[in-house]
Amino acid sequence: MPLRAKVASSVSRTAAALSRAAGRGDGSVIGGWIGLKIDPELLAHLAQGRSVALISGTNGKTTTTKLTVAALEGLGRVATNAFGANMPTGHTSALAKAGATPYAVLEVDEHYLARVLDETRPRAVALLNLSRDQLDRAKEVAMMAQMWRDALAHHPGVHVVANADDPMVTWAAQRSSNVTWFSAGQRWHDDSWVCPECGGAIQRAGGDWRCTTCPLRRPRPHWVVEEDGVFDPSGAWHQVKLQLPGTVNIGNAATALAVAAQFGVRPADAVLRLASVTSVAGRYAQVERDGRLIRLLLAKNPASWLEAFDMAEAAPTLLSINARDPDGLDTSWLFDVDFSPLYGRRVLITGDRAYDLAVRLQVNGIPFEHVTTFTDAVDAVPPGRLEVIANYTAFQDIRAELDRVN
Amino acid sequence: MSTEDLRIVWIYPDLLSTYGDRGNMLILAARAQARGIPVETIEVRSDQHLPDSADLYLIGGGEDGPQALAAQRLNADGGLHRAVARGSVVFAVCAGYQLLGTSFFAKGAKYPGLSLLDLESDRGPSRAVGELHGVIDPRLGLPPLSGFENHGGRTHLGPGVSPLAQVTTGIGNDGTSEGAWRGNMLGTYSHGPALSRNPALADLLLRWATGAAYLPPLDDSWAERLRQERQLAVQP
Numbered sequence: 001m002p003l004r005a006k007v008a009s010s011v012s013r014t015a016a017a018l019s020r021a022a023g024r025g026d027g028s029v030i031g032g033w034i035g036l037k038i039d040p041e042l043l044a045h046l047a048q049g050r051s052v053a054l055i056s057g058t059n060g061k062t063t064t065t066k067l068t069v070a071a072l073e074g075l076g077r078v079a080t081n082a083f084g085a086n087m088p089t090g091h092t093s094a095l096a097k098a099g100a101t102p103y104a105v106l107e108v109d110e111h112y113l114a115r116v117l118d119e120t121r122p123r124a125v126a127l128l129n130l131s132r133d134q135l136d137r138a139k140e141v142a143m144m145a146q147m148w149r150d151a152l153a154h155h156p157g158v159h160v161v162a163n164a165d166d167p168m169v170t171w172a173a174q175r176s177s178n179v180t181w182f183s184a185g186q187r188w189h190d191d192s193w194v195c196p197e198c199g200g201a202i203q204r205a206g207g208d209w210r211c212t213t214c215p216l217r218r219p220r221p222h223w224v225v226e227e228d229g230v231f232d233p234s235g236a237w238h239q240v241k242l243q244l245p246g247t248v249n250i251g252n253a254a255t256a257l258a259v260a261a262q263f264g265v266r267p268a269d270a271v272l273r274l275a276s277v278t279s280v281a282g283r284y285a286q287v288e289r290d291g292r293l294i295r296l297l298l299a300k301n302p303a304s305w306l307e308a309f310d311m312a313e314a315a316p317t318l319l320s321i322n323a324r325d326p327d328g329l330d331t332s333w334l335f336d337v338d339f340s341p342l343y344g345r346r347v348l349i350t351g352d353r354a355y356d357l358a359v360r361l362q363v364n365g366i367p368f369e370h371v372t373t374f375t376d377a378v379d380a381v382p383p384g385r386l387e388v389i390a391n392y393t394a395f396q397d398i399r400a401e402l403d404r405v406n
Numbered sequence: 407m408s409t410e411d412l413r414i415v416w417i418y419p420d421l422l423s424t425y426g427d428r429g430n431m432l433i434l435a436a437r438a439q440a441r442g443i444p445v446e447t448i449e450v451r452s453d454q455h456l457p458d459s460a461d462l463y464l465i466g467g468g469e470d471g472p473q474a475l476a477a478q479r480l481n482a483d484g485g486l487h488r489a490v491a492r493g494s495v496v497f498a499v500c501a502g503y504q505l506l507g508t509s510f511f512a513k514g515a516k517y518p519g520l521s522l523l524d525l526e527s528d529r530g531p532s533r534a535v536g537e538l539h540g541v542i543d544p545r546l547g548l549p550p551l552s553g554f555e556n557h558g559g560r561t562h563l564g565p566g567v568s569p570l571a572q573v574t575t576g577i578g579n580d581g582t583s584e585g586a587w588r589g590n591m592l593g594t595y596s597h598g599p600a601l602s603r604n605p606a607l608a609d610l611l612l613r614w615a616t617g618a619a620y621l622p623p624l625d626d627s628w629a630e631r632l633r634q635e636r637q638l639a640v641q642p
Contacts, residue, residue, distance in 0.1 A: 140469045193420035201453045332598030335429030355632035359602050
């Protein structure tokens with residue numbers, strides 16, 4: 001590593017440690033920011049000599065990253081940005097902090113994929129899905145698919161692990177020479193009715209899809225989720241036992257296995273390691289408080305709300321909605337979510353934008369109670385399970401509240 | 407309308423549904439049913455023929471490519487033009503609102519609109535993103551407009567239409583006026599589920615579509631709280 005990069009890397013680690021010591025977060029952003037100021041090519045230098053996997057997409061990237069780390073750890077030490085700091089500053093900080101490791105698995109914000117591909121020269125990149133997310137500032141879905149497609153064109157050598165069930169992802173990955181396709185099913189279809197190639201209508205039947213006017217169609221997947229397991233490319237079926245809820249996480253596990261296979265890890269070996277993952281950045285974590293067994297589920301956009309309803313048990317459910325900067329300021333997406341799976345459960349609502357949610361639930365015909373604080377919600381339900389589904393900052397608020405007491 | 411169902415058509419949800427646009431259809435249907443008015447909602451995809459016999463048509467927001475495609479298909483289909491000639495109600499939001507005019511910009515090029523309203527849209531100097539509030543044309547007898555906007559376009563009204571509102575917060579058409587209406591057609595930059603914050607506007611559309619002079623009031627206390635909260639949020 002050049003001297004400048006060594007200095008930058010060392011300063012980056014120190015700054016991150018100082019930030020943590022000062023109680024200003026985990027330091028995963030500030031350290032990388034300072035390091036990149038000293039050496040703009042620091043990320044590239046830090047990535048050199050490592051076998052890198054990148055994980056990107058609208059939903060599931062933090063979980064899939066953690067599962068992929070677990071799968072690869074049998075081979076040797078793995079650097080990763082486990083705190084979800086998924087922009088180049090976070091990557092730089094994570095690699096600097098980890099020191100020399102043979103492997104790195106990095107979660108990448110979908111907007112930064114091109115740059116991180118350029119700088120880290122990964123062996124494999126996993127493309128999970130693309131759907132509407134914080135549209136008041138994020139790129140529109142079709143534009144994002146185009147950006148990915150262009151970025152991959154500059155990296156013909158990278159092995160792409162891509163979701164065959166998502167027409168946008170398929171189109172983005174389609175021209176790469178080296179693609180492993182996976183099929184994990186998809187609940188959300190409303191961002192891919194129009195063909196990204198020709199503007200024609202996409203037709204779906206069962207799990208299959210095809211464009212009605214051009215040759216774009218679902219590729220034959222090599223890895224296929226079925227029930228609680230996954231078929232590998234040889235046709236062998238592996239049961240996936242996770243400590244994470246929901247069918248969506250079986251799909252994330254399948255993706256992790258497909259990525260790990262690119263590093264020479266046999267799925268039969270990797271699948272056992274996945275069961276070690278219990279919670280992901282506080283998500284799915286269960287906390288007991290005053291006899292209430294509270295489980296936290298993060299749902300950031302319409303597609304992930306549908307997955308959260310699938311994970312939540314039929315128990316009293318608290319929904320919390322904010323619309324601060326990290327959430328996006330617009331609450332319109334509430335009407336893209338059909339809340340009817342909650343029908344028949346006791347539903348409580350809270351958060352900065354609880355009134356938006358109240359109006360939505362009223363139209364949905366779902367009775368609810370409004371509470372002003374998380375503590376009021378806990379007090380309002382009897383001992384037993386309480387499911388909590390919240391969007392990003394609402395989730396962080398509740399986590400902080402639980403950490404404070406426990 | 408007498409004993410027949412109120413027919414609401416949502417135009418091209420496969421192309422024009424980016425920001426919870428489904429909400430307007432759900433809200434109108436729920437408010438009609440709460441008054442005992444039977445409702446039929448029909449989602450018409452862009453590869454289907456558009457029926458011209460419905461009472462109320464909804465057009466939502468969308469990305470540039472789908473917007474241009476929707477204009478082309480609606481002009482070729484002619485169903486909406488026939489429905490408007492019959493006096494059907496049209497409520498259009500954001501990209502759908504621009505479509506009703508004579509022309510709009512998408513992907514850097516000018517496209518012909520449906521020419522149902524005397525207005526045209528071009529690109530603004532910056533994207534308008536944020537709360538959109540305004541005082542509605544007093545002839546419509548509605549409380550202030552409350553909404554959220556997210557669009558790159560600016561809209562210029564001709565003499566054949568009236569502005570829906572005068573802007574108090576946000577950009578709307580051009581920073582001064584917002585939306586447009588004429589007869590039974592009404593368009594707004596208040597995007598997505600615009601009616602969720604404007605139940606009185608929803609009822610106006612229902613009165614136009616049913617011919618009812620009066621609709622019994624509903625419990626809108628949650629929507630009212632939401633309106634007050636957003637009003638406080640934008641006060642300087």
